Amino acid sequence: MKLLFLNGVNLNMTGRREKGVYGTQTLDEINAEIAAFCKARGAECEFFQSNIEGELCTKLHTTDADGVILNAGAFTHYSYALRDAIASISVPVVEVHMSNVHAREQFRHTSVISEVCRGTILGFGKNSYILAAESFLL
Numbered sequence: 001m002k003l004l005f006l007n008g009v010n011l012n013m014t015g016r017r018e019k020g021v022y023g024t025q026t027l028d029e030i031n032a033e034i035a036a037f038c039k040a041r042g043a044e045c046e047f048f049q050s051n052i053e054g055e056l057c058t059k060l061h062t063t064d065a066d067g068v069i070l071n072a073g074a075f076t077h078y079s080y081a082l083r084d085a086i087a088s089i090s091v092p093v094v095e096v097h098m099s100n101v102h103a104r105e106q107f108r109h110t111s112v113i114s115e116v117c118r119g120t121i122l123g124f125g126k127n128s129y130i131l132a133a134e135s136f137l138l
């Protein structure tokens with residue numbers, strides 16, 4: 001089982017931006033914990049982050065993973081390109097958010113990708129990624 005952890009726009013700033021919302025750990029630190037979790041569960045993992053919408057679409061088109069855990073960041077709320085990219089592949093994608101987007105600004109309450117994702121996990125900080133990975137390993 002190979003899992004791709006795909007992070008979108010501004011997630012590279014994790015640990016440095018809005019620390020009260022996203023915590024103080026960097027994305028590299030969080031990814032190291034996820035990698036340890038995957039290793040312990042016998043799963044292979046790959047990490048990719050981009051601030052560029054098209055790069056995320058291409059990564060989805062070309063992935064050889066069995067499952068994708070996607071935090072699209074703000075692209076979640078308006079990227080029909082990302083939605084179409086998810087719909088164009090047969091690999092299941094689980095949408096994740098570290099924060100509880102429904103307890104935040106109105107514009108974050110809409111996800112244009114949820115409908116084409118297998119499921120959504122949100123509001124558990126870095127553990128949202130772990131819980132999403134777990135859904136593939138049950």
Ligand code: DQA
Nearest residue numbers: 010071073074097098099108
């Ligand atoms: C986020 C929530 C989005 O609304 C926001 O734009 C992000 C991060 C989260 O992980 O909580 O960049 O996806």
